[in-house]
Amino acid sequence: MTSLSQPIDYAALQQRTWKKPEPITPEPTLHVWNSLTRTKQPFVPERARHVTWYNCGPTVYDASHMGHARNYVTQDVIRRIMRDYLGYDIQFVMNITDIDDKIIVRARQAYLLQQFKAQHPVLSKVLLDTVQAAWRAFFAKTLAKFAPPAPPHESEADPEDAERARHGEAGWEALVLLETDPVWRDKAAQEEPKFAMQFRTLQASRDAQIAAAMALGAASHTAGEAHALIDASADVLMAHLDATLGHTVNDPAVFRELAAYWEGAFFGDMERLHVERPTTLTRVSEYVPEIVQFIERILANGYAYADDASPESKNVWFDTHAFDGSPAETPGDAHHYAKLAPWSKGNRALLEEGEGTLSSTRGKRHAADFALWKRAKPGEPFWDSPWGPGRPGWHIECSVMASEVLGKKVDIHSGGVDLIFPHHDNELAQSEAFHGEAQWINYFLHTGHLHIEGLKMSKSLKNFISIDEALERFTARQLRLAFLMQPWHAKMDFRESAMGEVRSVEATFNNFFAGTTALHRDHGASFSDGQHHYGTTEKQLAAQLTDTQVQFRAAMCDNFDTSRGVSVLLQLVSRANVYERATPRAALNVPLLVSIAEYVARMLRMFGLGEGSVAPGQLSWGTAQAETVQGSEEVALPYLRVLSSFRDAIRQLARANAPHATLLSLADKLRDVDLTELGVALEDQEDGKAMLKFVPKEQILAQRAEKERMVAEKAERKAQAAAQAREKRAALLEKGRVAPGDMFRAPHVHNFGAWDAQGIPTADDKGEALAKKRRKNLEKEYERQCKLHAEYLAAKDAGEIK
Structure with missing residues (x-):
């Protein structure tokens, strides 16, 4: 043993060699589905743990729907996972499209309808004539081509009159034919997805016109009559007014007012869905000078051209032919158009949809070229530019705003799958043409389509669900949970x-x-x-x-x-x-x-x-009533303990003495009714002591309703089974009414000619003896009838049947 007084040679003492641990389970690395490769790829941000992310925001011209909910809730979930669970710092940018063809048309129509309503305070012939003209124009543009042929006596009339009647002045007759001819109506519905919506629009306006025409015979008219006609005919009137007066709307405030209203409504919906606001919000209307500069550089780089559509103002087009295959600034890299969806490069329908309803192809060199700047036309908002007054194209906005905020390289770009082509492919092309980069975006995250009950969401199919309507039926948590339970990038059937x-x-x-x-x-x-x-x-x-x-x-x-x-x-x-x-x-x-x-x-x-905050000591994902429930716990807990103990004693007495079953019922009422109103749930345990839980009243009531529904369904199934059993027994008793000895004789059957003493056939109606196998089958039928007849007689004696 070493003496404590002896000196210690510290130099000779060394720690043992440390061995680096080998993990039982390796640390997983983040892989994401990248639309640029259509595969899962390792996620590598440009800067460690810092993610730049641009998310395509809404075009604000109407109420948000369930497709928007699926898209923006999904992006919110992914953002939370990356930030709050995986530890990334995220700079999240989202745009608001407040300059767009849809906004322009909708704003003009709403403004003109409001003006029209103010100009016609009471019912008049002028008002009715205008509505009728709008109705005829709407019919001619939508359903006239589906109208059945006129009856024979009408087809013999003058051809010009017949054609006019079919497509205009007598369109009501054609609509009546569609109403009364289901074959033609079904055929039209198959050819035109919006047929049902257009059909209802025309019907509602026509009925209102009939009522107005009858009311015109009265001595005086009210604003209510005029407004009823205008409101019922709003859709046909807006199209007509826009076609005739749309070019007169020049006030920029008209377009901004509509966009501002729906932007507010959108963020209200997002707040109710618990979608967090972006780090940075951008609006197209606020970035027009930057958009002009962006386009000028693309022109200077040789990837765009201005046409000569008008001496006063020009369109500027992106030149897809010049861009596709051209060298990028990085040595060895080349530019490619339609990297996300190369198979859609020549899809004219998608290209035209991407340009908008107000666009013109005049001056465009190639079919795939798209507008960077649109020249001004009457009835549209405009800004000054080197190419004259005009406005930005749709695709350029995201390129400019993302580049302005996030720079020449972006880690993530997200949006709905419907934006892949042409919108996001066009974004890539013009951004890479501006920056000289061969890969402006590293990862594209596209949320899958949302269908309703197996069908694409559509107002004409009556399965269009706004976010407001959805939140009337389900909670924000339930909607988010529904999205979480599906792959985010796959189509979802709601x-x-x-x-x-x-x-x-x-x-x-x-x-x-x-x-x-x-x-x-x-x-x-x-x-x-x-x-x-x-x-x-x-x-x-x-x-x-x-x-x-x-x-x-x-x-x-x-x-x-x-x-x-x-x-x-x-x-x-x-x-x-x-x-x-x-x-x-x-x-x-x-x-x-x-x-x-x-x-x-x-x-x-x-x-x-x-949902809501979680009070200290409460194990929960949070509820809207969390704070209220916690407060009620502190106040009511002593009293609830007494009530719970009282109930336990009552149950024990009832079990010990059967006549006291009413006490057991009373205890159950305390559990199922009285305490429910206080937001308290009691669960009976095997040891006779109930477990006390504070649960929101609504949750308890929902669980009770579900239980009652299941009990009701079980009772209904039992009742149906009993009814079926009664029907089956009645049928058997009716069949047993015939005595066994008579069952093979007329009037019941006519194909036998001889019988034995019991009444079982021995020969057919031609006198030929029956085969042995057939005879055996008849004997079995006879035996079964004997049993049925016996049951029939017993039921008759018991008074069950007459």
């Missing part, structure tokens, strides 16, 4: 049946949080026996938590697989529930359950599924 699954998932998480909160609250009083409660089952559950955390991270890094992420969280909750139910309350490891609840709640809130 079905009512699928929302039942969403509600079930929501209820599973809610019940788990409420139950664990109750255990956590009662832990100090009920679980203080000093045992650590960490045996085999607890170790298995703790391992399940670790495995879930590993699987969840792998799912998030695998192209933001939120569907798999939600699934593994549900599996963990299921395992925790199994453990809680199978373990005596005194032996429960409550801290382990609490840690699971905290983790699950944290991941769900990370997805943006939290």
Whole structure:
């Protein structure tokens, strides 16, 4: 032994060699589905942990719909995962398109209709004549081509009169023919997707015109009559007024007012869906000078040209032929047009749609060329430029605003899948022509289409759902959860049946949080026996938590697989529930359950599924009533404990003495009705002591309604089965009415000629003996009839039948 007084040779003492750990599970790296390659690619931002992201915002001319909800909620979820879970710093830029053909047309039409209404305060012949002219024009443009042939006596009339009647002045007769001829109507509906909407528009206006014509015979008229006619004919009037007077609308405020209104409505919808605001918001109208400079540089680089469409102002077109295949600034790289969708390069329908309804192709050299600057036309807003008064093309806005804020390289560009071509392909081309880069965007994230009950969303198909309408039927959490449970880049079918699954998932998480909160609250009083409660089952559950955390991270890094992420969280909750139910309350490891609840709640809130704040000590993903519920806990908890204990005693008395069953019923009423109104749920346990949970009243009522619905459905199925059984028995009894000895004789059958003593046939109606096999089959039928007849006689004796 070494003496303590001897000196220690510190130089001779060395630490052992440290071995670098080898991970059991490697750290997953983020891979994203990149539309530029149509494969999953490792995500590598230009600057470490910093992500530049440009998201195509809405064109603000109408109410936002479920397609918008799916797109912007999805982008919000991905943004939250990258920032709050994976630890990236994100600069998120989104634009507002407030200069666009759709905005111009809609603003003009709304303005002209408002003016028209003010000019016609009361019903008059002039007003009715104008509406009729608008109706004829609308009919001629939409449904006239589908009208059935005129009746024979009309077709013999003068050909010019017949043609005029078919396409104009007598269009009502043609509409009546469409109303009364389902064959022609169905044929038209198959050829024209908007047929039903146009048909209803014409019907509503026609009926209002008839009512107005009858009212004109009265001595005086009111504003209500005039407004009723105008409102019912709004769609036909707006098209007519815009065609005749649209060129007179010159006030820029008209167009800005409409865009500002719908922009506010859009962000109101986003707030209700819990979509976070962008880091930077840009509007096209605020970037026109930068857009002009951007176009000038593209012209200088040789990738655009100005036409000679008008001496006063010109269009500027992007030259796709000059760009495609030209060398980029980076040595060895070349520019390519339509990198996202090269197969759509010659798709004229998509190209024309991308240019807008007010665009002209005059002066364009090649079919794929697209407008960078549109010359001014009457009835459109305009700005000064080197090419005369005009306005920006649609595609140029995003290139300019993204470049101005984020620079010549952008990590992520996102939007709906419908924007791939031509919008995003055109963005890429003009931006790379400006910067000289061969790859302006590194990753394109395109959200998949949203269909409703298997069909593309459309007003004409009556399956168009606005965000406002959706939020009347479902909560923001339920909608977000529905999107999370589908691959973000795949087509999604929004079905009512699928929302039942969403509600079930929501209820599973809610019940788990409420139950664990109750255990956590009662832990100090009920679980203080000093045992650590960490045996085999607890170790298995703790391992399940670790495995879930590993699987969840792998799912998030695998192209933001939120569907798999939600699934593994549900599996963990299921395992925790199994453990809680199978373990005596005194032996429960409550801290382990609490840690699971905290983790699950944290991941769900990370997805943006939290609603409202979460009060301290509450295990929850948050509810709109979280603070109110917490307040009620502090005030009511002592009283609720007394009520709960009272109820437990009442139940024990009722079970010990059967006549006191009414007390049991009273206790159930306390549980199912009285405490529900206080937002309290009681769950009966095997030990006779109820678990007390604070749950929002609405949730309890929804669960009760679902339970009642299931009970009602079960009762209905039982009633239907009983009715079917009665019908079946009645049919059998009616069949048994015939005595066995008569069943093979007239008037029941006529194809036998001889019978034995029992009445079973021995020969057919020609006198030929029956084959042995047929005879055996008839004997079996005879035996069955004997039983049926016996049942019939018994039912008759019992008075069941007459």
